[in-house]
Structure formats: structure tokens, C-alpha cells
Amino acid sequence: MKREKYFENYPFWIVLVSNLISIAIYLIGAIIIYQIGLVWLILYLIYVLILEFRLISGHCVNCYYYGKICPFGKGKISSIFFKKGDLNKFCKMQITWKDIVPDFIVSLIPAIIGIILLIKDFNWLFLILIIILFILAFFGNAIIRSKLACKYCKQRKIGCPAQKLFEKRK
Numbered sequence: 001m002k003r004e005k006y007f008e009n010y011p012f013w014i015v016l017v018s019n020l021i022s023i024a025i026y027l028i029g030a031i032i033i034y035q036i037g038l039v040w041l042i043l044y045l046i047y048v049l050i051l052e053f054r055l056i057s058g059h060c061v062n063c064y065y066y067g068k069i070c071p072f073g074k075g076k077i078s079s080i081f082f083k084k085g086d087l088n089k090f091c092k093m094q095i096t097w098k099d100i101v102p103d104f105i106v107s108l109i110p111a112i113i114g115i116i117l118l119i120k121d122f123n124w125l126f127l128i129l130i131i132i133l134f135i136l137a138f139f140g141n142a143i144i145r146s147k148l149a150c151k152y153c154k155q156r157k158i159g160c161p162a163q164k165l166f167e168k169r170k
Contacts, residue, residue: 006154009069014148018072021140028133029110032126035117044109051102057082062090064155071149091159107137 007014026048034041056078060066062085065075114130117123150156156163 004157005152006157007071007152008154010071010073010149010152012069014071015069015073018144018149021136021144022072025107025133025136025140028129028136029106032110032114032117032129032133035126036113048106051106059090059093061085062087062093064090064158065153070155071144071153087158090155090161093161095161104137107133111137 029048030041030044033044056074060070060074060078061082063070063075063078064087066084067079068075070076111130111133114126114133118126118130150160150163153160
């Protein structure tokens with residue numbers, strides 16, 4: 001019988017790659033949104049910060065990796081700013097597609113704005129940025145989660161609401 005491998009603390013390289021994908025998505029989104037004005041860029045960045053705050057204050061505090069290095073490093077960050085929650089609360093949490101829509105908006109809004117800008121005034125750089133944004137948001141995140149993050153996650157074994165949402169029913 002093959003023993004599954006879990007990380008108590010993820011290697012630095014996984015945390016780095018995972019965060020580089022997210023930062024690239026945020027940065028490309030910011031570049032695109034900046035084209036319609038500084039106010040919209042500021043609102044976008046505030047939105048990103050709110051999502052990150054929501055994650056580390058509301059989910060990470062209840063995760064197995066609280067105080068540890070999860071694949072995104074947020075368990076450690078959460079423990080610096082917030083007190084430990086309840087692991088059972090995390091395991092019993094229900095996540096629906098409606099709950100993850102705000103995360104998709106981070107990529108979707110810049111993509112829509114970019115497409116509108118392309119229609120108004122075609123620009124090869126914007127086209128490339130939109131394509132990269134799409135690849136990172138969908139394929140990049142999927143690869144990070146399936147091959148690096150979730151594959152070695154002890155919380156997944158204990159009970160993960162995201163896994164319940166995404167796992168395929170047979």
C-alpha cells in the first residue's frame with residue numbers, strides 16, 4: 001500500500017511559484033485596469049487586498065496550516081495577525097460556486113476591460129496580456145493546485161471544503 005505524502009511545512013520553492021502566479025495575475029489585472037484610470041486601479045487593488053484579508057482572517061485561522069507554511073505561505077502570515085481558530089470549523093465549512101465568484105472576478109474584470117479596450121483600439125500588448133492573464137488564471141492556478149498545493153496538503157486529508165466542491169463525482 002502506497003503511503004500518501006503530506007507536507008507539514010511546504011518547501012519554499014512551492015510557496016514562491018504559487019505566489020508568483022497570483023502576483024502575476026494581480027499585476028496584469030492592475031496594468032489593464034490602469035488604462036481606464038487611476039481611481040479604478042486603486043479600487044481594484046483595494047478589492048484584491050480585501051480578498052486576501054478575507055482569506056487570512058476567515059479561513060487560514062481555522063486551517064491545519066495555521067502557523068505553518070502552507071503552499072501559499074498564508075498560514076504563517078495569518079498566525080502573525082490573527083489568533084488561531086477552530087480546525088473543525090474549517091472542515092465543516094461549505095463552499096459553493098457562489099463563494100468563489102469573488103476570486104474569479106480578480107481575473108474576469110481585467111479580462112473584460114482588456115477586451116473592450118482591444119475593440120476600441122487594438123493593441124498587441126493588451127492582447128498578449130489578456131492571453132497571459134487567461135492562461136495564468138485558469139491553467140496556472142489549476143496546475144499549482146493539482147500538482148503542488150492540494151496534492152501534498154494535510155488539510156485535504158482531514159477535510160477541505162474546496163476539495164469537496166471541485167472533486168469529480170464518480
